[in-house]
Amino acid sequence: xxxxxxxxxxxxxxxxxxxxxxxxxxxxxxxxxxPVITYGHACYISASSQGLxxxxxxxxxxxxxxxxxxxxxxxxxxxxTVKLVNLAYIYSHMFNIKGGFMYRITKGSPRYVFxxxxxxxxxxANSDTTKILSGREALSLYTSCNMKYGEDQFTEEL
Amino acid sequence: MKKxxxxxxxxxxxxxxxxxxxWGGLFDNTSKITFAENSKLLDQSDSLFMWFSAPLNDExxxxxxxxxxxxxxxxxxLDGWSKNLNIIDIDLLKFAxxxxxxxxxxxxxxxxxxVSDFSGAIFTQVSDGxxxxxxxxxxxxxxxxxxxxxxxxxxxxxxxxxxxxxxxYTTATPFVPVTLSASFPSLFMNQTLSVQASGFFRADGTExxxxxxxxxxxxxxxxxxxxxxxxxxxxxxxxGLMNFSKVSVAYFPKSNIYINGGIEYASGEQFGLKAFxxxxxxxxxxxxxxxQTTGCVVPQVSASISLMENSVVLGANIKSVFVCPDxxxxxxxxxxxxxxxxxxxxxxxxxxxxSAFKGYKNSxxxxxxxxxxxxxxx
Numbered sequence: 001x002x003x004x005x006x007x008x009x010x011x012x013x014x015x016x017x018x019x020x021x022x023x024x025x026x027x028x029x030x031x032x033x034x035p036v037i038t039y040g041h042a043c044y045i046s047a048s049s050q051g052l053x054x055x056x057x058x059x060x061x062x063x064x065x066x067x068x069x070x071x072x073x074x075x076x077x078x079x080x081t082v083k084l085v086n087l088a089y090i091y092s093h094m095f096n097i098k099g100g101f102m103y104r105i106t107k108g109s110p111r112y113v114f115x116x117x118x119x120x121x122x123x124x125a126n127s128d129t130t131k132i133l134s135g136r137e138a139l140s141l142y143t144s145c146n147m148k149y150g151e152d153q154f155t156e157e158l
Numbered sequence: 159m160k161k162x163x164x165x166x167x168x169x170x171x172x173x174x175x176x177x178x179x180x181w182g183g184l185f186d187n188t189s190k191i192t193f194a195e196n197s198k199l200l201d202q203s204d205s206l207f208m209w210f211s212a213p214l215n216d217e218x219x220x221x222x223x224x225x226x227x228x229x230x231x232x233x234x235x236l237d238g239w240s241k242n243l244n245i246i247d248i249d250l251l252k253f254a255x256x257x258x259x260x261x262x263x264x265x266x267x268x269x270x271x272x273v274s275d276f277s278g279a280i281f282t283q284v285s286d287g288x289x290x291x292x293x294x295x296x297x298x299x300x301x302x303x304x305x306x307x308x309x310x311x312x313x314x315x316x317x318x319x320x321x322x323x324x325x326x327y328t329t330a331t332p333f334v335p336v337t338l339s340a341s342f343p344s345l346f347m348n349q350t351l352s353v354q355a356s357g358f359f360r361a362d363g364t365e366x367x368x369x370x371x372x373x374x375x376x377x378x379x380x381x382x383x384x385x386x387x388x389x390x391x392x393x394x395x396x397x398g399l400m401n402f403s404k405v406s407v408a409y410f411p412k413s414n415i416y417i418n419g420g421i422e423y424a425s426g427e428q429f430g431l432k433a434f435x436x437x438x439x440x441x442x443x444x445x446x447x448x449x450q451t452t453g454c455v456v457p458q459v460s461a462s463i464s465l466m467e468n469s470v471v472l473g474a475n476i477k478s479v480f481v482c483p484d485x486x487x488x489x490x491x492x493x494x495x496x497x498x499x500x501x502x503x504x505x506x507x508x509x510x511x512x513s514a515f516k517g518y519k520n521s522x523x524x525x526x527x528x529x530x531x532x533x534x535x536x
Contacts, residue, residue, distance in 0.1 A: 100505035119504045
C-alpha cells in the first residue's frame, strides 16, 4: 500500500512537475491522504496544471481561479465534495479531448465528458456519476487522464 | 400484459427518486436491399433504444438496469407490395448484485436479461428469470431458471413456438428454461473444461419438452492461437438424440488482426440421430431462405482487421454449406460476406455489409444483399 501511495505521488508529481514547488508537493500529499476529494483539491490539480495559480496559492485561490475561467460555477465551496461526473468535467479542461459527436455539440458538457471518459476507458464502465472518490483515487484518475489525453496532445504537438 | 407493463413502470418510477441514475439512448437506422432470381426486397428499420442504470447502494455493487426499445420496420418488394410493423419491447430490466465472500465471488441477477448457452446454438435470447453464479479460484458454477411467456414474440423467436400476428407486443410461447453449468478454468495447461445441462419445459401443457447436455473444452494451443471444441447432445420429449458439434481455431497475428477458422455440424436423420433443433432461433447460413441450424455441415473462415485506432474495421466471412437432412449429403452453396465499419465518432457509427449466397447446383436460393447501417448513441 505504501509503495502504491509513493507510485501515485510520483506520477502525479511528474505530470504536475512543471508547476510544482515544495508547497504544491505538500498539497498533493494532503490530497493523497484525503478520504474524499473536495472542489478545492480538484481545482488545485486543474489550476496548477493549467498555470492559473501561483506557487503559493491556497485551495480557495484554486477554486476562484476556475470560477474566473468559467470552468466551474460560483456556488461551489473549496470544502464541498465533488461527484465523479463533476470531477471529470473539471479535469476535462486540462486536456484537448477529441470527444464524440454529442461531446462536441454540447461543448464538453459534464454528462458527455463523463460518457467520453467511460468510452475511452479512463473511468471504469460500471462507475456511477454520483460516486465520490478518495483523494488517492482522484489523483489516480488524473494520472489516467494524462496518460490517455496528455499523450494525444503531446503526439499532436510533435 | 397491461398490468405487467404498469407494474414495471410503477417500479421504475418508485425506484428512480431513491437513487441517482444514469441514462442514455441509441438510435439505429438499418436499410437492407436483397436481390434474388425473381424478387427484390427492401427491409428498412428505425429503432430507438433508451436505457438507464441505477446503483442501489453506496458501494455500487447492487444495481437496477433497464432498456426499452421501439422499432419501426418497413418491408417493400419494390413492386407494389409493402408492410409496416411497429414493435415495442423491454429487452433489459434487472436487479443485479456482485458480492465478495471468503470462498469466492457471487453474482446474481433477477428480471429480464440476455442469456446464452455455451454453444450459442441452443438458448441465446432475452429471457425473464433469475441467474446466480459462484466463481471460485478453480471452479465456477452457475444456475438459471426463467419463464418465456411474457417475452415479445416479435423480438424473440422460439423454435417450435407459436407466432401471433399483431402490432407492438404479442406474448411468446410459455416455456420454463432451466440451466446448470460448471467451468473449470486452468484445469491443465491453461485449458478450460465446461459442462452444461439445460432443460426447456412447456408451461401450457403441450408435450414439447427438450433437454440438452454440453461438453466444452477451450484454451491456448500456441502463442496467439486459441481453440474451442464443443459437442452437445439433446433430446425432444425423450424421443431419440440429436447433436450439435463445432471446432474452431482463432489466431491473432497482431493485436488488430483476427483470423478464425472452424466447422459446425448439426445432425440430421443420420447415424441413428434425430434432426438437431435448439430452443432459440439461430441461422446456420443465410441464403434467400435463412436456414436454421439443423441437418448441415458448415466449414467457415473469417478475418477482420481494425485500422486507424479502431476507427475503421474491415471484415470478411466465407462459409461453404453442406446439407444432410437425412442419410444424403449435398453440397448446397457458398455464402460470402464482407463488411466495413467506420466509427465517425465514438458515438456515431456507420457500416456497410455486402452478403451473397450462390448455390453449387441450383440458383433458387441465390441472393445478393446490401445493408447500410448508421447508429448514434446519446
